[in-house]
Amino acid sequence: MTCKILYGGDHNPEQWPREVWDADHAAFALARIDTVTLGVFDWALTQPSEDVYDFALLDEIVEVNAAAGLKIVMATGTGALPPWLAHAHPEVCRTDFEGRRHVYGQRHNACPSSPVFRRLSAALADQVARRYAGHPALVAWHVGNEYGGACYCEHCAAAFREWLRERYGSLDALNHAWNATFWSHTFSDWEQIVPPNALSEHWRGPNHTAFQGITLDYLRFTSDAMLANFVDEKAAIRRHDAAVPVTTNFMGMYRPIDYHRWAPHLDLASWDNYPPDEKSHARMALTHDLMRGLRGGAPFWLMEQTPTTTASRDVNPVKRPGVMRLWSWQAVAHGADAVLFFQMRQSRGACEKYHGAVLDHAGRTDTRSFREVAALGAELEHLGDAALGARTPARTALLFDWDSWWAVEISDGPNRHLRYQAIVTAYHRALWQAGVQLDVVPVTADLSGYDVVVAPLLHMVKGDLAQRLEAVVARGGSVLTTFLSGRVDRCDNAFLADVPGPLKELFGVRVEETDAQPPEVANPVQLDGVLAEGRLVFELLVPEGAEVVGTYGADFYAGTPAVTRHRAGGGGEAWYVGTSLDDDGVAWVVRRVVDRHGLTGPYADVADLELAVRERDGVRTAFLLHHGEKPVDVPAHAGGTDLLTGRRIAAGEALHLEPTEVIVLREDA
């Protein structure tokens, strides 16, 4: 149906008088906008009271937009509760981590376990789907909005107990899983179990629990409970529409929701890209890859990004000239088949009043911001279907695991300053700078297609993962992991064995002690040709088969191994890094690993010049994206045609890229 990358975003005509609708469409035409998301926050509009549905205005909005030639992403409208619902049924509001029952306000405000909410949200989805299924403009269904947060109410407590019963079967199994004998916690009745929060197991904040087992299970339960909300609505949609893809907008590396558990239930992955700062290019690449990895490498949609500024941050800078374009092309380079904004016209009031939009409060189309939006629209139109549906040809996998994320951050000891994302992004950044085409996959993924598997902070080891990693090495591949890996089983109980537990054979190393130091303390790590630094955690390693690649330079363990490599039969290698290395150290290790497999990219030594490739039917489209602050000159890695300009580029030809410059090179066959 679509023959180009979709371009547009959230559109809220219901917030504006009719004359503004016309101005919107005139502007959309200028900017080659072809897609709008409608009705994300329309519950109060379409169901003004429990017994009444009223689609008059939404019908009109749909028709007017369709008439303007726009494709429609239709929301079910359950992104926020309407006031009447919270007032009539206080149970639909959440109880927070502090145990406080909330009243009406904000969004993300529905208890996922509330029977009333589940009934009425599914009913609304049913109404919306019944009404708009089959509409020719429809390109996707958008369920809810940015699922997240948590609830700790009595409904959730009951649902949690039910979830636990299904998972554990018996209280004996549960008590064993949670190591309940410790601190006299043996449960003798399911009803004794209460959600872990500030009023029960948590002694400081969400990461400080007395019992990791219950907290970890509540994180899983919360993710599942919200997934059930999505599934409720999707089922309602599928009663009326068997074909149009159903999605919801994810939030990238968002800790509360395990997107890997959600992914099988979505027809396509989509996400909202609001990076924390202007230097997030590597991080965005990682997140795009993570989102693409949710659905086995299939293209995803960039469901939201701001054309100019955010509003909810403490400081909200404008995107510099060219940056919105550069980041949009980066999304496409990593697999996006849609580039959508939040939102079309800047809010008149409330908390997104200063969030940027395609059209500002004055509706001007002669601003820098609008001109950039329109220019990108023209480019995307020009590109047509060139890369549509194309895939990333990756031979390297980065493992990403919500369970390990949760487990390592709710752990008491060894070091609270440790953050899962910090370690994963450090290894990813090194891979990204090396120009490695990469998949980011769950720990359950089939690893047989990869030459290199990088698994930082693989704290929890579940199922047959150790065997699958061993298989990579057995066939000549490389595996890399770090300190604090192989520590706990799926219940967060320690392996009663040498560390790193089930990974010990693979890496040929044993951890005898785990030291920790405050962030300001570094221990030099001598690698071949590089003197790096370790921080935070320092494992004292005893090689049992592995060779020593790097050693600590200080403290009572000076001279002992910090980094090891285990050469196994089959020519494979298993690297173990016993401390949190600095960027130089991580880069050194990563380059040793990927170089051996010839996976290093052609621009690996040019800082911030990204090369991302999509491939379809044997045709490679290479995206050169210059994130740096200074121009660079490089020889072209391949010959081909720049699809944006039509310019022919010869292999090895000198390319000059200004900051934010983009080349979309259709490589010669």
Next chain:
Amino acid sequence: MTCKILYGGDHNPEQWPREVWDADHAAFALARIDTVTLGVFDWALTQPSEDVYDFALLDEIVEVNAAAGLKIVMATGTGALPPWLAHAHPEVCRTDFEGRRHVYGQRHNACPSSPVFRRLSAALADQVARRYAGHPALVAWHVGNEYGGACYCEHCAAAFREWLRERYGSLDALNHAWNATFWSHTFSDWEQIVPPNALSEHWRGPNHTAFQGITLDYLRFTSDAMLANFVDEKAAIRRHDAAVPVTTNFMGMYRPIDYHRWAPHLDLASWDNYPPDEKSHARMALTHDLMRGLRGGAPFWLMEQTPTTTASRDVNPVKRPGVMRLWSWQAVAHGADAVLFFQMRQSRGACEKYHGAVLDHAGRTDTRSFREVAALGAELEHLGDAALGARTPARTALLFDWDSWWAVEISDGPNRHLRYQAIVTAYHRALWQAGVQLDVVPVTADLSGYDVVVAPLLHMVKGDLAQRLEAVVARGGSVLTTFLSGRVDRCDNAFLADVPGPLKELFGVRVEETDAQPPEVANPVQLDGVLAEGRLVFELLVPEGAEVVGTYGADFYAGTPAVTRHRAGGGGEAWYVGTSLDDDGVAWVVRRVVDRHGLTGPYADVADLELAVRERDGVRTAFLLHHGEKPVDVPAHAGGTDLLTGRRIAAGEALHLEPTEVIVLREDA
């Protein structure tokens, strides 16, 4: 009745045995103390239970003090609830921002909407007024104490709904005002509205709301609800006394209460001066002027200050020698007709045990502190009625607006580091250093008497303000405003127009983008002869009539305008400053503005030497106050007589002022 500046302060004989009363009066006589405030916290004393009033001890206190020749400021005694009231009627206690119903404790503890509290507080005021009205020693009524804080209980919720009904008339109007369509917030019944707090619209703290409209209205409602408490008590007093002025002690720049909305209900303004640090001389000048501005420039009372130290701060230094005197004269210089302390004798126990007092725990009169109090008493006695009732001859107005304060600080975007007070005090400091005689007035003030109007961060523009500012310029005057002005209407909705909305014509400039950066990032701003720095917010300005006065030096908008001046017909000028300039930058702009009107003072170039003037019947009394740490030598700006020493001073005569030195110059006619 009074023929000199009142001198004294809070006196609590009910906390002491009789023998201490006599010691107090002996000390008062030494210090020329002539005025005491009685009974601020006497509710538990005068109404020991709901059915019983008992004025025996208070009667005695009043008589003993009157007999000692002291004037009396009589409190209604409602400054704190008595325990029996909270115990019998839990509803009188507040529910806090977190939604927690409080129990008995502290002060500032009454729910302003509680029917029980309103009934009993008014009844107590009635009893007190009935009893002491007409007493010859009475000089003022003091209602409540330091009104402040907020409550979020069900009584307040109901009162808020009533307040909204009166303000908006219909839910349609309210939904429009709050932009309720956004996030599905359309209210269909008044009962659905709940106070905005941590359990409803606020996602972080009091400044982080999802809906600015409801939060802003709740701030206004809270101010009004407490005003109703004051009005209740004042009405009770007026039933017995038609003449003696009624006041309550304000707290200067206190965000929770919009004193401009209260001012018409007071007979005289009074306030408690507890500056944040020892370098607050300019800030105190601003606050004195703000308080004087409440009642159209009429003299105010300094109701409280500490003679030595505070206790409630993290760090409580003593006032250095001479500082208490200097600051007392500063108050008089800015319009105070009373100089009162908190308190006469240091508390024996509880949280003000270490708060300074005229008499310490040992009751010594040979301490430095007491000697300074006594010396000031002698000076005030010596001054007699010299400046009493005199007014500040100001041709410059500084606009101060609680609505803008609230709106800019509860805003999501562009920069949470921005503080209204920081910007206002920066502009005031420049005016103060320039020696400009100044009024600080509300945005509703008549501006026709001013040559210069300075309106920093005029975020919200209401009513005919834009026209009144235009009129200033039209008659040759100057108006100055800054970034983030002219953004929102009275409901905090963005003007659907070019920024700065209704101010655009006046300033001849359009804001196309608003950049923000963290506090540590500066952008150089080149002004004529000064290289200043901008921070926090950077507006990208497009002149539409204005000339460029300063330009940015860095970032992608280097070379574009940062400061503009619009010369309009009539010779007036409208200055627009697009970023938060450093002190040098602000001073440069402010001097350009006031110099043109000849409003710069004679000591503008002498740091920290303040000149404040009061004028009565054509006679000017000039207060020279040296706040600096080093002595200064200056030529006298005028001839006259130093009222403190009787010394003749000739115009141009060399004056030498030591740190903290004060000259009160009755200028020659």
Next chain:
Amino acid sequence: MTCKILYGGDHNPEQWPREVWDADHAAFALARIDTVTLGVFDWALTQPSEDVYDFALLDEIVEVNAAAGLKIVMATGTGALPPWLAHAHPEVCRTDFEGRRHVYGQRHNACPSSPVFRRLSAALADQVARRYAGHPALVAWHVGNEYGGACYCEHCAAAFREWLRERYGSLDALNHAWNATFWSHTFSDWEQIVPPNALSEHWRGPNHTAFQGITLDYLRFTSDAMLANFVDEKAAIRRHDAAVPVTTNFMGMYRPIDYHRWAPHLDLASWDNYPPDEKSHARMALTHDLMRGLRGGAPFWLMEQTPTTTASRDVNPVKRPGVMRLWSWQAVAHGADAVLFFQMRQSRGACEKYHGAVLDHAGRTDTRSFREVAALGAELEHLGDAALGARTPARTALLFDWDSWWAVEISDGPNRHLRYQAIVTAYHRALWQAGVQLDVVPVTADLSGYDVVVAPLLHMVKGDLAQRLEAVVARGGSVLTTFLSGRVDRCDNAFLADVPGPLKELFGVRVEETDAQPPEVANPVQLDGVLAEGRLVFELLVPEGAEVVGTYGADFYAGTPAVTRHRAGGGGEAWYVGTSLDDDGVAWVVRRVVDRHGLTGPYADVADLELAVRERDGVRTAFLLHHGEKPVDVPAHAGGTDLLTGRRIAAGEALHLEPTEVIVLREDA
């Protein structure tokens, strides 16, 4: 019964399968472990429901351990509530400072005033004691575990009112004690009194109260309420066993519990040593002495320490080689007759999963950590009964007072940055470095045996303390105190007299003003030969008999006294230090004081080399403990035999000590 220092620790076989028990015992034998603490968290095990006790497993554990030759410290098992109890009786859970009723979780979770908890905890202790009293392996009873925290529920409110009635007798007395007239707080019915917390008197955190009197009393009440829990269980034990000592594990300098009020109820003091960092040697010495001081100098037990790492800190380093041994010997040197670990085998799951243990998750006995444990076991066995029961021969007392701790830290003014522990540890550190043999005693202690009494921050002066301090000086001794001493009576009301109130005569000095400055501001203090710095609080002193020893160098009080010495009849000296001196200043003052009495130790000038002495029947055992990071060479202070090596050492012989080295010198008679 014991003929050597007990060695072992917490042992939790109930958390492990039987095969692990055998491995444990094999390892204990290797490490000469002879003592285990059993059943600390066994409530859920031994009382699986309200009506059922089941000791089958615990019986087996006791028998197996006794059969292995281990001595048993038997816990009553009330260290944490079982789930069924919280579920059946929600009242047993605490209500926190924020007023939130908790539900089941963690430990330290019982309301001390709950009738249900008091009944059932005593009943469990009764059951345990009935069962195991008379067991030949039993060496002590261990009640509860690490008592601490606080509760603010209705049961506690009622108990608090009862406690107040007993203390004050009448509301008049209570109102006077709390200075209730201030802020209208006069209570007219006991029922009006509510616990002071975030919902009542506290305006920021636990240290920020409007009424110090009620907060101080609630701290005392809380300590007493938990003591009542201990006493409940001890009484139950004593019904079955009249002889075996009963203890509970204290936590050193733990603010919430006034251990001096508890001490008379214990048969022996024991404590858990988890120092905040690796540089805590002086602090641990202080805490050991404080614990020893609880029971008049009798030996105490080190009930817990970690062999390797903690888990609950933000950063949990391993103990460096030799450190566990060094610190264990330090405990013995200061009076410990038991050296016990938490715990024997590392937890499988939950929040202590990464807390170190004698045996790690793999149960290895070839690790550095286990080898050090085993080596120490051998040494302790070798030492035998050599120092058992011996006492510290101290002629110097350091006063430690929970009331002053509480009072100074809940005070409004003069300086919130002031911490009681910081000042006490500063003076202790100077005494410790000077090698002074020291007792740490309560303010009620008999001081007649001491030449020197050091009483830093003696904020509250109760009973006849002033007279007892005067008596020290009268017989030629020395007394030292600091700023903010002698300020308040036992109700925290200011003395209505010159500061330092009842201490003024002794010190011959009067405080006229108390200045305070932020931590970054220093004022030089000139002492004879040392230029030190004062911070935080600066008292302006007027000598009334004392001589000036040090003067301030800056601010308006430059040149006025900062340190004074009052030489009284009898040759004694009373030192007063008016500011928080830096380490150099404190050391200078302390050395002047102790040198005069010949109490300075032989290694006073060797940094971090500790000499601690125990004496029994005239035999002195001197422990030399080298805490420094570099080796030192010193002449032996006495001749004797190193009990660890058998080596003879001659007086004056050159000793070389490596870092962490220990010599246990049985001195020649």
